[in-house]
Amino acid sequence: MTADSYHVVGEPIRDTKAPAGDIKDRWDTRRFEAKLVNPANRRKLSIIIVGTGLAGASAAATLGEAGYQVTSFCYQDSPRRAHSIAAQGGINAAKNYRNDGDSIYRLFYDTVKGGDFRSRESNVYRLAQTSVEIIDQCVAQGVPFAREYGGLLDNRSFGGVQVSRTFYARGQTGQQLLIGAYQALERQVAAGTVDMHTRHEMLELIIVDGKARGVIVRDMVSGEIESHFADAVVLATGGYGNVFFLSTNAMGCNVTANWRAHRKGALFANPCFTQIHPTCIPVSGDYQSKLTLMSESLRNDGRIWVPKAKGDARPAADIPEEERDYYLERIYPAFGNLVPRDIASRAAKNVCDEGRGVGPGGLGVYLDFADAIARLGLASVEAKYGNLFDMYAKITGENPYQTPMRIYPAVHYTMGGLWVDYDLQSTIPGMFVTGEANFSDHGANRLGASALMQGLADGYFVLPNTINDYLADGPFVPVDETHPAAIEAKQLVEDRIATFLAINGSRTVDSFHKELGQIMWDYCGMERTDEGLRTAIAKIRELKAEFWRDVKVSGVNEELNQTLERAGRVADFIELGELMCIDALDRRESCGGHFRAESQTEDGEAMRDDENFAYVAAWGYGGEDGKPILHKEALEYEYVEMKQRSYK
Amino acid sequence: MTGSGDTSKDMDLKLRVWRQRGPKDDGAMVEYDVPAVSPDMSFLEMLDVLNERLTLEDDDPIAFDHDCREGICGACGVVINGIAHGPEVTTTCQLHMRSFTDGDVIDIEPWRSGSFPVVKDLVVDRGSLDRIIQAGGYISAPTGTAPDAHAVPVPKDDADAAFDAATCIGCGACVAACPNGSAMLFTAAKITHLGLLPQGQPERDSRVLDMVGQHDAEGFGGCSQIGECTAVCPKGISLSTISRLNVDLLGALRSTYAK
Incomplete structure (x- = not known):
C-alpha cells in the first residue's frame, strides 16, 4: 500500500x-x-x-x-x-x-x-x-x-x-x-x-x-x-x-x-x-486537563537525567550518581542539556519508552538543580529562576530546590x-x-x-x-x-x-x-x-x-x-x-x-x-468520505542556502 | 494515560454548588458528593470529574468559566467557602485540591455583584469591566504613527511600577471580595499603569474622569479602603493604586473646574 x-x-x-x-x-x-480605498469609501x-x-x-x-x-x-x-x-x-x-x-x-x-x-x-x-x-x-x-x-x-x-x-x-x-x-x-x-x-x-x-x-x-x-x-x-x-x-x-x-x-x-x-516543547510539567493523572510550560531557560543550569535501570522507583535522592543516566550529556556531548527543542523532546520520549521515565505513569524525566545550587549557591539560583520554581511548587506540591523537577514534552504551537x-x-x-x-x-x-x-x-x-x-x-x-x-x-x-x-x-x-x-x-x-x-x-x-x-x-x-x-x-x-x-x-x-x-x-x-519535499503541502477538502487533495507549492530559496542542520 | 501513582491520600468531599439555570431563574445551593479526589488535581479538574459523572447520569453539568488554566487569562473565578478564588491567593485554576482535607464541605458560588449578573451557575457577565476600559483605559496611538521606541526614555522604576499595575488579569475577584461591590482596584490598576508612563500623560485627566464615571454608571460601589480586594488579588495589585487614582481624580477635577 x-x-x-x-x-x-x-x-x-x-x-x-x-x-x-x-x-x-x-x-x-x-x-x-x-x-487603495479612499477614506470616505471605507x-x-x-x-x-x-x-x-x-x-x-x-x-x-x-x-x-x-x-x-x-x-x-x-x-x-x-x-x-x-x-x-x-x-x-x-x-x-x-x-x-x-x-x-x-x-x-x-x-x-x-x-x-x-x-x-x-x-x-x-x-x-x-x-x-x-x-x-x-x-x-x-x-x-x-x-x-x-x-x-x-x-x-x-x-x-x-x-x-x-x-x-x-x-x-x-x-x-x-x-x-x-x-x-x-x-x-x-x-x-x-x-x-x-x-x-x-x-x-x-x-x-x-x-x-x-x-x-x-x-x-x-x-x-x-x-x-x-x-x-x-x-x-x-x-x-x-x-x-x-x-x-x-x-x-x-x-x-x-x-x-x-x-x-x-x-x-x-x-x-x-x-x-506541530511544535512539541521539551520542558513542561508532566501529566499527574487521568483527570489532567492541560499542561503548563516551564521556561526553556531552565536548561541553562538544570541537568536532565533518568535512572539507568528500568522501573527504578526509588526517590531521586536515593539513586546514587553512578546509577543515573544524564542522557543528553551522554548522547550529545557538544551541546549537552542545551540541544534544540525537538532533539530534547524526542530524547525524553525515548528514555521513557524504554521504561526509565520517572514519576506517576513513568512519563517524566528529572531536571536537577543540585549541581547548580552547589556551584552558584541557593540565592543565585533563586534570583534567576525563583518565579518558575514557585510556579512548579504550586502545581506539583514539590519543592524543586530539594528534589529535582520532573518535566516532559508537551504540544505547544502549530x-x-x-x-x-x-x-x-x-x-x-x-x-x-x-x-x-x-x-x-x-x-x-x-x-x-x-x-x-x-x-x-x-x-x-x-x-x-x-x-x-x-x-x-x-x-x-x-x-x-x-x-x-x-x-x-x-x-x-x-x-x-x-x-x-x-x-x-x-x-x-x-x-x-x-x-x-x-x-x-x-x-x-x-x-x-x-x-x-x-x-x-x-x-x-x-x-x-x-x-x-x-x-x-x-x-x-x-x-x-x-x-x-x-x-x-x-x-x-x-x-x-x-x-x-x-x-x-x-x-x-x-x-x-x-x-x-x-x-x-x-x-x-x-x-x-x-x-x-521542498514544498508546502496545501490540502483541499475531499468530501465526507473522499480523499484529501494535495496541492504542492514549491519552495525556492534565493537568499538563504539550504543546509542540513547540525548540532555536533 | 495513567492514573496517579499514589491514591492513598485521595479525599472524599462534599460540595455545595450554586446552581442557577439562567439570568432570570432563581438559584439554589445543591449538594454533591465527590469521592476519591486526588490532592494533585486542580480545583477545576475536580469539577471536570464531577461534570463527567453528571453528564453520564443525565444531570446538567455545572457551568463555570475557565480557559488558559495557567493563571493569566482571568476567565475563571468562583467564591470558595466565602473567599474569592479560595484559600490560596491565586486564581481558581491554580488552586489545587491539596489545599483541602478529607471530609471537607466546600461551598462554591459565583462572583456576587449587581454589576456581574449571573449567566448560568457559576458563570457571570463581566462586560462592565470591558466598558470601563472602553471609557478611557487606553492610550490613543493610531497604528503606524509611533515614533521610535527609544525616542522617549522611561525611568526604570516607573516602567516596573507600571508593569506591576498592568499585570491585572481582569478576573473580578476584587469586586466579589469588596463589601461595597467596588471595582476600584481594577480601575485604579489601569489608571496607574497608563498614568505612570510618559505616553499616558496627554489623556491622564480625561482617562480618570471617564473611567470613574463609567465605573459608577455600571453600579459598582465606592471604595472605602477596606482592602479585601488586594487581599484576594491573584496578581497582588496594591491598594496604593487606588490612592494614586484618587490623586489623579482630584487633579483632574481641579483642572476641569479651573477651566
Whole structure:
C-alpha cells in the first residue's frame, strides 16, 4: 500500500502573489501596487474578524481606526482573554539596539533556517522588516516592556540565536502585548467602528458567488444561531494544538472556524507541523486537563537525567550518581542539556519508552538543580529562576530546590494552518487568515519569541495594507439572511447541533477527545512512522464513527451549554487529526518538528529530503468520505542556502 | 494515560454548588458528593470529574468559566467557602485540591455583584469591566504613527511600577471580595499603569474622569479602603493604586473646574 491510497494529487500552486524583484523591495512594491480605498469609501465597507488574540485584536483596532465597519467575535467573555495572553518569553525585533550585529537580514536568515527551510522567503523577510515597527507601536500604546536604568528598553537572548533581539515584559510578554491590542480594540468599540460580540463562536462560513461574505455564529449564552454579513472575513482563530487534548493551549482553543472554512474550500497547509516543547510539567493523572510550560531557560543550569535501570522507583535522592543516566550529556556531548527543542523532546520520549521515565505513569524525566545550587549557591539560583520554581511548587506540591523537577514534552504551537498567499488571503476570495491560524512564516519549526511577532505583524501592518486591494472592488452585492447560501449555512449548523443533541449515547465528549489526543500523541507526536500513521488513521476513522454513534451531549441548545460547545470542536478535531496523519504520512522526510523515524542520519538526527519535499503541502477538502487533495507549492530559496542542520 | 501513582491520600468531599439555570431563574445551593479526589488535581479538574459523572447520569453539568488554566487569562473565578478564588491567593485554576482535607464541605458560588449578573451557575457577565476600559483605559496611538521606541526614555522604576499595575488579569475577584461591590482596584490598576508612563500623560485627566464615571454608571460601589480586594488579588495589585487614582481624580477635577 502506498501513501497515495489516502489522498489524491491536485494541481500545484504556482503563484503566491509575492512581487518579483529584490527581496528587500517586495513589501514596498506590494504596498504600492495594491489598490487603495479612499477614506470616505471605507465606511461603506465591512469586515468580519473572528478571534481577538494578538492577530485579531490588532487587526480589528487598526481596520476600525482606518474607517471600515468592523464586526469582531470571540468565544471568551472578554476579548482580553484570548490565549496570546499566556505567552511568556518575549517578542523578537531587528532593532539592533544592542549594536551586536543584528539586522533585518539576520532575523530573516535565522527564521528561515530555524524553520528548517520549509517557509517562504518573501513572507519571512517582510516579517523581519515589520518587526521593527511593532515595538514602536507597542511602546506608544503603553506596553510596559522591561527597561534598563537609563530608561531605554532591555533585551535578552533567546533560543538558537547569537544576538539579543528579544523584547520582554518579565515572563508575561504575551499578556502585556495583548492588553495593548485589547485596549486599542476597546477604544474603537467606544468610537463605534468595531461592533464587538463576546461569547460568540463561529460555526460556519457563508460563501456567495465564490466570495467569503459572512459567518454563522452561535450566541453561546442564548443558543441563538445568527448570520452576520460583510465584504470580507478575517480568521484570526489561533492554532489547533488541542487536537492532542493535552497541550499548553487554553481549554477553549479549537480548529472549528478554520475547519469549517477548509470544508468550504480553503486549503489547509502543512497540518502535521506541530511544535512539541521539551520542558513542561508532566501529566499527574487521568483527570489532567492541560499542561503548563516551564521556561526553556531552565536548561541553562538544570541537568536532565533518568535512572539507568528500568522501573527504578526509588526517590531521586536515593539513586546514587553512578546509577543515573544524564542522557543528553551522554548522547550529545557538544551541546549537552542545551540541544534544540525537538532533539530534547524526542530524547525524553525515548528514555521513557524504554521504561526509565520517572514519576506517576513513568512519563517524566528529572531536571536537577543540585549541581547548580552547589556551584552558584541557593540565592543565585533563586534570583534567576525563583518565579518558575514557585510556579512548579504550586502545581506539583514539590519543592524543586530539594528534589529535582520532573518535566516532559508537551504540544505547544502549530506551524501549519490555513494556506494564505502573500496578501494573507486564503484560497477563498475575501477570506483572510492571520496569526497562528495561517501557516505562513515558521516553516517546520518556530523559533522562540517569533509567534508574538508574527501575530502583531499580520494584524497591525500586513493585513491593513493588503485587504484594501481586495476591498477596493467592493462594496459587493448586498447579502442578507434570505440568500440561499446563508440559509444553507445556517441550516447546516442547526442540523449539526440537533444531531449532537439527539445521539444521546453512552460516552462523554471529553472521553472521545482524550482518546483522540492519545492516538495523535502516540502516532503523530514526536516521532512518526509509516506504520504508526496508518494505524492512527484507522483508529481515528473508527473513533469518528463511534463518536457520531455514541456521544452523549446533554442539555439543550437554547442556553449556555458547554458540553455542546465542546462536542462541535471535538468533531472537527477528529477530522483534522486524520488529515494531520495523512500529511505526516506523505512527508517521508524529517524536518523541524516533524520527525519521521525512516528519515534520520546514522546518529539519529533529522534528515531532510530537499529534492522531494521542498514544498508546502496545501490540502483541499475531499468530501465526507473522499480523499484529501494535495496541492504542492514549491519552495525556492534565493537568499538563504539550504543546509542540513547540525548540532555536533 | 495513567492514573496517579499514589491514591492513598485521595479525599472524599462534599460540595455545595450554586446552581442557577439562567439570568432570570432563581438559584439554589445543591449538594454533591465527590469521592476519591486526588490532592494533585486542580480545583477545576475536580469539577471536570464531577461534570463527567453528571453528564453520564443525565444531570446538567455545572457551568463555570475557565480557559488558559495557567493563571493569566482571568476567565475563571468562583467564591470558595466565602473567599474569592479560595484559600490560596491565586486564581481558581491554580488552586489545587491539596489545599483541602478529607471530609471537607466546600461551598462554591459565583462572583456576587449587581454589576456581574449571573449567566448560568457559576458563570457571570463581566462586560462592565470591558466598558470601563472602553471609557478611557487606553492610550490613543493610531497604528503606524509611533515614533521610535527609544525616542522617549522611561525611568526604570516607573516602567516596573507600571508593569506591576498592568499585570491585572481582569478576573473580578476584587469586586466579589469588596463589601461595597467596588471595582476600584481594577480601575485604579489601569489608571496607574497608563498614568505612570510618559505616553499616558496627554489623556491622564480625561482617562480618570471617564473611567470613574463609567465605573459608577455600571453600579459598582465606592471604595472605602477596606482592602479585601488586594487581599484576594491573584496578581497582588496594591491598594496604593487606588490612592494614586484618587490623586489623579482630584487633579483632574481641579483642572476641569479651573477651566
